[in-house]
Amino acid sequence: MTALEARIASGELANNKPLPPERDLMEEFGTSRTVVREAISALANRGLIELRPRFRPVVRRPDYGTLLNATGTIVRYLLNEPGGVQNLYQSRVFIERGLVRDAALNATKENISDLKAALLANEKALDNSEEFFRTDIAFHGVLYRIGSNPIFPAMHEGFTAWLSPNWARMTRSDDHNRSVYLDHKAIYDAILERDPARAEDALVAHLSAAWKYVEETF
Amino acid sequence: MTALEARIASGELANNKPLPPERDLMEEFGTSRTVVREAISALANRGLIELRPRFRPVVRRPDYGTLLNATGTIVRYLLNEPGGVQNLYQSRVFIERGLVRDAALNATKENISDLKAALLANEKALDNSEEFFRTDIAFHGVLYRIGSNPIFPAMHEGFTAWLSPNWARMTRSDDHNRSVYLDHKAIYDAILERDPARAEDALVAHLSAAWKYVEETF
């Protein structure tokens, strides 16, 4: 029933609070436990309810993260279609091209210092492939956070969650890490000098190289 | 159970074909009908199955459209949060800025003729507000189709589906339509002349005006 959803949407059931017991709900709505359970599982699948086995369902006000969870399974299917990964990667490049342009034009001092910190973390982790992988992602993450629009960090999470499986299995040599670091540095420098065109070029070069690298290594 | 999902994912159940009856499935998996139903409804909520009341469930290979459906309900919640609409609109502006830049740089002759056709449709519908609204959306849609990446048209559908409710209720005078048309023409002209900066400026001006217009009319 959508009646249950309405009660959650209306905030009648507070956020992060457990749902009433199924047996109460069935009495309240004058329906059987079967339908109550189905309604609950439906809402759970939509992300409005968090459902830990054996625990009381918890009302969750959906955020952009829950949106990712909900889409995740479908996206995985789409990635298996021919060209799926490439399409998603293209979208990522498109987004980040815009991000670095904007960064070059509008980044605040604080944004730039964040970026610099991320770059430094890259450098520090040059000899630790696993750590470098994380700082690599974090560097790009800074770009998504510049605009203060919560949708973008969510997109970043999506890209990393859905694309990194294709990256993870490839061996990351120290040489490779070094070239990634230099790419990042080039992007940073261009942003620092307020040169959107160069920033965009550096980013495209960076991501194209990464794509080629993955293509070769399968 | 995730076992059912595996059978669908593996293509064992063909696309667009009805699912086996619940009673068969419960026998096949050695479980009760309740569990089967829950599994089915779970898959339905994920978009892998289309579920018409009283009809046999139909296996649906998910596409970018089903992804929108799945996210739709959650997005609506997010839009109700303070700043939700603005964040989404900002994202749209960000995307389209990139799109018009790319269009100015890379649009093929065919792309441009599509755009011209859409623009002409705008002009023809100037005195028909309802029709103009549709051609307005269609014009922007052309931009999303230029890159031949199926993700972008899906994004366009998302933007229009989620944002247009805020637009629909406002009255669209002929004057307003005319100014929208002129904006579109300015964007088109800039693309035609391969001037990405001007195209981007024209688009930003266009969408900013639209936003202001909505803000004023509530």
Place this chain on the structure above:
DNA sequence: AATTCGACTTGGTCGAACCAAAACGAATTA
């Protein structure tokens, strides 16, 4: 050959029951 009608199939709902784990409270202990 097309239509009609009736029996069978099948999804939707219900109720009762059982199990295991969580939640709760009382009794015990330090």
Place this chain on the structure above:
DNA sequence: TAATTCGTTTTGGTTCGACCAAGTCGAATT
């Protein structure tokens, strides 16, 4: 008094059997 322990109750997870109404399909009729 405060913390721990332990047994009872609550509650989600699952199963079974049953019924209804709408869809499906085939046989009989026109």
